[in-house]
Amino acid sequence: MRSKIVLIAMLFSVALAAQTKVSGVVVDDQGEAIPYANVMFPNSTEGTITNEDGRFYLESDNTYPVLSISLLGYTSQEVELQKKVNYDLEVVLSEGEVLDEVVVYVGKQPKKGNPAIAILRKIWEKKRQNGIHLFEQYKYDKYEKIEFDFNTIDSSFINKKIFKGMEFIFDQVDTSSITGKTYLPIFINESYSEVYGDNNLNTNIEKLLGNKNSGFSNNQSIVMYVKDLYADYNIYDNYIRLFNKSFVSPLSRTGVDVYNYVLSDSAYIGDKWCYNIIYYPRRSNELTFKGNFWVNDTTFAVKKINMQASKSANLNWVKELYIEQEFDVLNDTVFLLKRDYLLSDFSLRQKEESKGVYGKRTTIYDHYEFDDEKPKSFYIKRVDPYNELVYNRDSVFWEQNRMEALNNDEKGVYKMLDTLKTVPKFKRLYDLATILVSGYVELSDFNLDYGPIYSTFGFNDAEGVRLRAGGRTYFGPNDSWRLEGYTAYGFKDKKFKYGFSAKWLLDRKNRLIVSAGTRRDIEQLGVSLTATNDVLGRSFASSAIFTSGNNYTLTDINLTTFSLGYEPLKNLTLRTELTYRTLKSALPDQFNLDYVDMDEPTGVASQVKQFDIKAEIEYTPGKKTIGYGVDRGVVSNDYARIHLLYTAGFEGFLESDFDYRRLQFYYRQPFHLGGLGRSITTIEAGKTFSEVPLSLLSPIPGNQTYFSIYNTFPNLNFYEFVTDTYVSGQLEHNFNGKIFSRIPLLKKLNLREIVGIRGVWGDISDENIALNAPSGNLLIAPSDQVYYEYSFGIGNIFKLLRIDFNFRGNYLDLPEARNFSVTGNLQFSF
Known part of the structure; x- marks a missing residue:
């Protein structure tokens, strides 16, 4: 008896949870899929439309015995649902007369006299008078x-x-x-x-x-x-x-201009009379939706909407x-x-x-x-x-x-x-996925991470083949302190390099961070105009395996830093930093950094010792981060960045060689231009006051790699232009396939067009040219006219590859000038 009661209770609970589920495909007499057909449960507001392949899926908490499918130009069908769950139905619509029932139009719809568009205009008028805006x-x-x-x-x-x-x-x-x-x-x-x-x-x-x-x-x-x-x-x-x-x-x-609209139905939703409008795209390969929405007849506020991407x-x-x-x-x-x-x-x-x-x-x-x-x-x-x-x-x-x-x-x-997480096999798979994403191997027993593994192997003309091993402390995502270090060895120069940094978050509320670090390494300087604050950071150009021509303009750098950062308001950071550097050429037989120094017996010095104090202000409106520790993750790069940097060098302190001042400004802004795609714009300006050697000047960032690197000039060699005063601007725009989608032979490939233009004006004083005369380097700046380049790129090749064709606009007669280059990289993007 007890088992019967349990069985009855189970059946009763199933009845209460009754649902109608149905899926299938709508085709014509020839078996061709019919897109945008109307699929409804009769006498209800529950329905959908078929996708481009004629497929549909519809589910309701209510029980319905019949499914209705209709389309202008075809005889509608009502399919009896034998069960509550009916999958893989095939509904055939035959050409016939237009019915008086609810129908969906296909093809381009008129804009004039279309009642759906008249309702849409009312929505535009009222949209700022609905919801929380009131x-x-x-x-x-x-x-x-x-x-x-x-x-x-x-x-x-x-x-x-x-x-x-x-x-x-x-x-x-x-x-x-x-x-x-x-x-x-x-x-x-x-x-x-x-x-x-x-x-x-x-x-x-x-x-x-x-x-x-x-x-x-x-x-x-x-x-x-x-x-x-x-x-x-x-x-x-x-x-x-x-x-x-x-x-x-x-x-x-x-x-x-991009959708067809059809006034399909009207009905009460709750106690509000609403119109149902169906919409679908006019053209393929565009970022559009299909679906329908219900809108109130007096406020013209949307009550319910569904959108499915084409x-x-x-x-x-x-x-x-x-x-x-x-x-x-x-x-x-x-x-x-x-x-x-x-x-x-x-x-x-x-x-x-x-x-x-x-x-x-x-x-x-x-x-x-x-x-x-x-x-x-x-x-x-x-x-x-x-x-x-x-x-x-x-x-x-x-x-x-x-x-x-x-x-x-x-x-x-x-x-x-x-x-x-207690299953060893899953833990191994999870650890592997974490390594691929973060680049670090977690050694949880020691609260350490080994990596980043992507920096293990490198190559340059000074070190030859280079191997690197490093790691960091890691107790959790909100660590208040972190130690990080690495060592590297070059098989050509047979020298060990190293780097070490430490950071402490002293005050979580205002993100008061003190940090210190030291590094001895080979570096390609001059790959960015505005320096970064990462003491362990190393430019991609420093270890590029494949380059256009030999890269011998490398610098042996010994750097020690101490900094204090403070964030009084969200995304506003104030920072001061003390740095001491020794700089000399890593390949003195090929790249000379000599400068005039009357204190030397020969009147020439080849090494710079320099103590600097830096003061920075950085504002990143819209930046979103995750974590509350000394290191935070950035959720996305879709935010503006404004950076102001003042550097003061002090001669004599810790045997520092030069007394100078430098002011630099950096501004980066992404723009979304709706259907036209997305742009990134960068503006930089800077001036060095006083005379300094080449290692302290501002080379215009060239790019001798075969990789597309934003904010560099791919047709410039390293140190081709050297300045003490500069203004630079770059614009890159991705049309996201807007043009290619209108070319019949290309639209199915989903390629994306990318255009870019880069320009820089700069100057170098006669005094700086004279100071660096012993090096024998030809120091010129683009002062006669703005140097510029432009590029055309194709992105989303096989969904991963981007190729850019870069053209030099002027200064074509300079020695070893590269008039044209092809660069590319792998990009994972939606």
């Missing part, structure tokens, strides 16, 4: 869940040898409500925060109150990548930025991209964002059956409050001190603040990953 101040709670899953799980996948001993992980397999594919959760990050904003001040601030990771909280590389992957977006903006690309929003003012969009490694947003009604006029869901299917191949990884982000907004004015000082973004409590909230906190409950599979992920 109020002077606002506050809301925000819960975000980011999840990664293996997808397309089948028996062949489960039985792979790699999972032997880890079969228990497949107990968490579930089915996606968007694609109908099976998936296995492997990573979850949850966060809860309060967001405050002031529309009068045009500012906002987000205060993190809780954060929880599923087993990988100590791996900054994974967390940093996840945070970078999903930026915030607004469907009312003209462009929606995802994966560092700008998709045209279906609500964009330019949308009428399969032909020029986007790498992403097979599916789906967005769904729901808005809640506060009163008769205010619609507020309630739920935002994004799903991306990452895969190496675009085939339907190919396996990959889902990335899913769910964001819930609730507890809105308005017009609670706070002082301007409240919104000043100070440096956030690390609060250990935020990252160690108990289960009670999450039960109270998790606005969307985890399903059983998501709950199991936390326990599953904790168990999985």
Whole structure:
């Protein structure tokens, strides 16, 4: 009797959880796929449209016995659903009369007289009068869940040898409500925060109150990548930025040029009468979506929208991209964002059956409050001190603040990953992945990391073959101090090199950091105009295996530094640094650094001893970081950088040779130009006051490697131009395939066009030329006219390769001038 009761209870619970799931393909009489067909559950607002391959998936919490498929020019079909789950249906639409039922148009739609576009214009008029923009101040709670899953799980996948001993992980397999594919959760990050904003001040601030990771909280590389992957977006903006690309929003003012719009239906959603508008792209190979949205008939605020990226969009490694947003009604006029869901299917191949990884982000907004004015000082973004409590909230906190409950599979992920990390095989695989991403081998028993492994091998004309070994202390991502060092050996000069640095974070609140270091090495100077602060840093040109011609302009450098950094406000850094250097040529028989020194018996010196004091101000608005330790990870490079550097050299102190002053300015700004792509602009200027030797002057950064390196001049040799005064500017623009997508033979290759232009004006005084006369080097500066180069590049070749064709614009008659060069590199980008 007891077993019967249990069985009845189980059947009753299944009935309560009844769902209708259906997937398939829509084709015509010849078996050709029909894109953008309307797939609906009759007498409901639940539906979708087929993709470019005619495929669809639809799921509902309700039970429906019939599925309706319709398209203008075809006889509609109603398919009886024999079961609650019906997969792999094939629906054939025959050409026939247009029905009076809901239909979807295909092909280009007219702009004039189109009721959908008339509604769209109303949305444009009202978009700044909806939501939080109606109020002077606002506050809301925000819960975000980011999840990664293996997808397309089948028996062949489960039985792979790699999972032997880890079969228990497949107990968490579930089915996606968007694609109908099976998936296995492997990573979850949850966060809860309060967001405050002031529309009068045009500012906002987000205060993190809780954060929880599923087993990988100590791996900054994974967390940093996840945070970078999903930026915030607004469907009312003209462009929606995802994966560092700008998709045209279906609500964009330019949308009428790239989308077809059709007024499909109207119905009540809750107690609000809404119009349903279907949209799909006018052209292929552009960054566009397909889908539909419901919009209120009086406020013209969007109540519900779904967006699915076109399969032909020029986007790498992403097979599916789906967005769904729901808005809640506060009163008769205010619609507020309630739920935002994004799903991306990452895969190496675009085939339907190919396996990959889902990335899913769910964001819930609730507890809105308005017009609670706070002082301007409240919104000043100070440096956030690390609060250990935020990252160690108990289960009670999450039960109270998790606005969307985890399903059983998501709950199991936390326990599953904790168990999985104890499996030796998984630990080996995890360690290998960490090494490939970070470049460091973790030696956890000693709290040390070995690496970076990518610097192990090098070559240059002074050292020949070079081997390097190094490491750092690592107790966790929020270490308040760190030691780092390396040693290297050159098999040609038969000399050991070394470097060591130490950093201490004295005050977390204002990021007061003291650091010191020393290095003895061979370095290619003059590869950047504005020097970096990394005492262990070494330019790529210093160990380039393949170069255009011999590289003998290398410097033997012995450097010691001590610095103090302070961050009074978020992304504003003040730093002072003391440096002592000895500089001499690494190949004196080929590259001479001699200069006039009347204190020497010969009147000539070949080595510089120099003590400098540097004062720096750096501002990086929009920069996002992760971690609270002495070293932080940068979430993305999509932010501006303003850097002002003042250097003072003092003669006589510690036998320092020169008394001089130098002022330098650096400005870097990325620009997103919507459908036209993305630009990066850099401006630099500097002046050295007083006479100094070549090793302290400002060479214009050349590039004798075969790699495309931004902010260098690929057709200049090292030290071809040397200045004490300079102004430089560079612009690089990536059209992201905007042009190639309109060329029939090229658009399927998804190539991307890159153009660049670089220019520099500089001068060198007669006194500096005379001081460096004993070296025999020809010191010239581009003072007669601005030196410039331009380039045309092709990116995304095989999704990984970029090739640039670089042209020299002038100064073509200089000795050994390179008029043309080809450079390239490997780029992993979406």
